[in-house]
Amino acid sequence: MSAIEIKDLSFIYSKGTPYQKQALKDVDLSVEEGTVLGVVGATGSGKSTLIQHLNGLIRIQDKKRGSVVVNGLDASKRKERARLRFEVGMVFQYPEYQLFEDTVAKDVAFGPKNMKLSKEEIDLRVRRALELVGLNYEGFAERSPFDLSGGEKRRVAIAGVIAMQPKVLVLDEPVAGLDPVGRRELLDLIGRLRREVSPTVLIVSHNMDDIASVADRVIALKDGEIVADGTPKQIFGDRALVESIGLEVPPAKRVADMLEERGIQLPPQIIDMDELEEALAALLKQKEGIADEAQTAEATCAEEGDMRSQDDSCAVCRKTPDEEGEDV
Amino acid sequence: MAQLVLKDVGYVYALKEGAGLKAIRGLSFSVEKGENIALVGMNGSGKSTLAKLLNGLFVPSSGEVLVDGMSTADEKNTFEIRKRVGMVFQNPDNQTVATIIEDDIAFGPENLGLPGEEIAERVRSSLEAVGMSEFASRTASKLSGGQKQRVAIAGVLAMKPEVLILDEATSMLDPVGRREVLDVVGRLNKEGITVINITHNMEEAALAQRVLVLRKGKLVLDGSPKEVFASSVLGACGLTLPPVAQLANRLSERGFELGAILDENELVEGICRRLK
Numbered sequence: 001m002s003a004i005e006i007k008d009l010s011f012i013y014s015k016g017t018p019y020q021k022q023a024l025k026d027v028d029l030s031v032e033e034g035t036v037l038g039v040v041g042a043t044g045s046g047k048s049t050l051i052q053h054l055n056g057l058i059r060i061q062d063k064k065r066g067s068v069v070v071n072g073l074d075a076s077k078r079k080e081r082a083r084l085r086f087e088v089g090m091v092f093q094y095p096e097y098q099l100f101e102d103t104v105a106k107d108v109a110f111g112p113k114n115m116k117l118s119k120e121e122i123d124l125r126v127r128r129a130l131e132l133v134g135l136n137y138e139g140f141a142e143r144s145p146f147d148l149s150g151g152e153k154r155r156v157a158i159a160g161v162i163a164m165q166p167k168v169l170v171l172d173e174p175v176a177g178l179d180p181v182g183r184r185e186l187l188d189l190i191g192r193l194r195r196e197v198s199p200t201v202l203i204v205s206h207n208m209d210d211i212a213s214v215a216d217r218v219i220a221l222k223d224g225e226i227v228a229d230g231t232p233k234q235i236f237g238d239r240a241l242v243e244s245i246g247l248e249v250p251p252a253k254r255v256a257d258m259l260e261e262r263g264i265q266l267p268p269q270i271i272d273m274d275e276l277e278e279a280l281a282a283l284l285k286q287k288e289g290i291a292d293e294a295q296t297a298e299a300t301c302a303e304e305g306d307m308r309s310q311d312d313s314c315a316v317c318r319k320t321p322d323e324e325g326e327d328v
Numbered sequence: 329m330a331q332l333v334l335k336d337v338g339y340v341y342a343l344k345e346g347a348g349l350k351a352i353r354g355l356s357f358s359v360e361k362g363e364n365i366a367l368v369g370m371n372g373s374g375k376s377t378l379a380k381l382l383n384g385l386f387v388p389s390s391g392e393v394l395v396d397g398m399s400t401a402d403e404k405n406t407f408e409i410r411k412r413v414g415m416v417f418q419n420p421d422n423q424t425v426a427t428i429i430e431d432d433i434a435f436g437p438e439n440l441g442l443p444g445e446e447i448a449e450r451v452r453s454s455l456e457a458v459g460m461s462e463f464a465s466r467t468a469s470k471l472s473g474g475q476k477q478r479v480a481i482a483g484v485l486a487m488k489p490e491v492l493i494l495d496e497a498t499s500m501l502d503p504v505g506r507r508e509v510l511d512v513v514g515r516l517n518k519e520g521i522t523v524i525n526i527t528h529n530m531e532e533a534a535l536a537q538r539v540l541v542l543r544k545g546k547l548v549l550d551g552s553p554k555e556v557f558a559s560s561v562l563g564a565c566g567l568t569l570p571p572v573a574q575l576a577n578r579l580s581e582r583g584f585e586l587g588a589i590l591d592e593n594e595l596v597e598g599i600c601r602r603l604k
Binding site: 042043044093147149150151173176177178179180181182183184206208209246247248251252254255258259262264273276277280281283284287288 | 343369370371372418472473474496499500501502503504505507528530531563566567568570571572574575578579582584592593595596599600602603
């Protein structure tokens with residue numbers, strides 16, 4: 001089942017003025033329910049304009065041509081658009097700046113209250129949302145959101161959105177400004193939210209490594225158009241493509257490319273550090289003469305284009321495992 | 329004497345009903361002219377508070393901060409200290425005061441009461457230093473994030489500062505913008521400006537000569553990136569190694585010792601050495 005159907009969507013800011021800027025151009029996008037979709041692109045590529053169409057924050061400019069339908073709700077129709085506000089949960093950049101209530105529980109309850117739910121249901125949802133984002137209800141409910149750490153504030157802000165139990169969750173730069181541990185925790189949280197609350201998740205990020213680690217599918221925007229659409233491997237494994245859209249390949253891909261330039265052949269399309277680790281461990285095992293049936297010779301050293309100098313010889317392809325005698 | 333000296337500095341945020349939050353405690357260190365420092369630590373560890381203490385935006389609750397020997401607590405010094413220690417903040421959209429870029433850069437020098445020619449010269453050289461000369465007469469709102477941050481840096485440079493503090497100045501930028509800003513900052517440092525880069529990005533920290541790690545307002549580590557990244561307390565400070573260093577460690581655990589790895593080049597060298 002398709003969660004998001006966008007057809008022929010264009011959008012022009014300051015239309016008819018000298019500052020006119022086309023932010024989206026004939027965008028077609030269909031997202032299956034259950035997908036974690038990474039949305040990448042340089043600043044100004046149209047990412048924010050696109051996601052704000054999903055819950056009607058930005059109205060469709062040309063309704064005759066363009067359409068946005070999310071879970072069967074048509075964003076061009078006023079009544080359905082109102083329901084979209086609850087169907088699509090938006091977590092903007094630095095959402096903690098939008099906290100406003102004097103207790104955590106009240107802040108998280110704001111969305112469900114607007115849905116006119118019963119008090120019991122609201123309490124239940126607040127409790128569940130806080131627990132889901134890893135904040136103990138008893139410990140946090142009555143605290144002021146302004147006395148929390150940056151990472152905790154961000155979780156409260158996310159809890160406020162998921163308390164509405166949106167079917168589609170949109171996270172704009174969810175880990176920006178978090179310390180590395182907070183970053184990891186939040187990325188892990190995304191998997192849990194998908195399983196338990198919002199089956200479809202969109203993540204907008206500049207960090208290719210983060211997208212590579214959580215997304216099933218990636219679309220890349222450039223100047224308002226979708227210029228690439230595929231698995232993280234297909235997108236991030238293609239250096240020319242990634243650089244043409246003003247982004248950088250993930251570090252694992254960069255290292256793999258540098259090693260290949262030095263004549264070390266690795267399996268194709270390595271985009272994350274775990275894959276790189278396995279490939280390197282396999283190479284090192286071969287070189288150091290440790291028999292390991294599980295790690296077959298998928299990685300071999302290229303004969304050509306090898307930039308080794310002097311007497312160095314690549315032990316992997318020349319099969320001289322005891323050369324340096326570093327037994328492990 | 330060192331350019332920046334902190335002597336047993338404490339800073340307490342006043343909360344309601346007389347309570348206080350100790351953001352900085354017993355902090356002592358000094359910074360020599362021309363150093364390139366990364367300041368890291370988890371959210372809430374006191375990094376931004378420390379930055380504001382360094383240019384007198386905050387005055388220590390206890391202890392003393394000296395900039396070129398001048399105490400930040402003495403109001404007579406405030407103007408001179410602000411001139412010497414410039415700051416660039418996180419959000420590129422909050423740091424411009426004028427519509428046209430050259431007017432924005434001129435704002436600081438104008439407040440110094442400099443003659444017109446001197447202001448024009450400072451605007452010109454500052455924009456040149458950040459590679460934004462061609463944008464002088466454009467509007468700031470039409471720039472990319474990286475360009476806006478470079479304009480913010482130019483605004484600081486126009487004051488001829490000796491210390492440049494970046495408070496997560498790259499965290500809202502895309503990879504290209506981040507690269508632009510880091511290149512400019514690296515070049516300024518080579519020209520003698522002291523740089524203190526507050527960041528969560530450990531790859532940026534690896535680029536510094538010296539890394540300071542804060543935890544709960546205290547300085548827990550102070551050393552070269554290699555020394556700091558080798559420390560066992562890093563995890564307790566909410567920090568992780570740069571991804572390549574983590575990879576090297578995991579390979580070491582599997583028996584393939586690669587030594588201390590800071591960046592991608594070192595990892596590639598280490599692996600080539602092992603494989604050849």
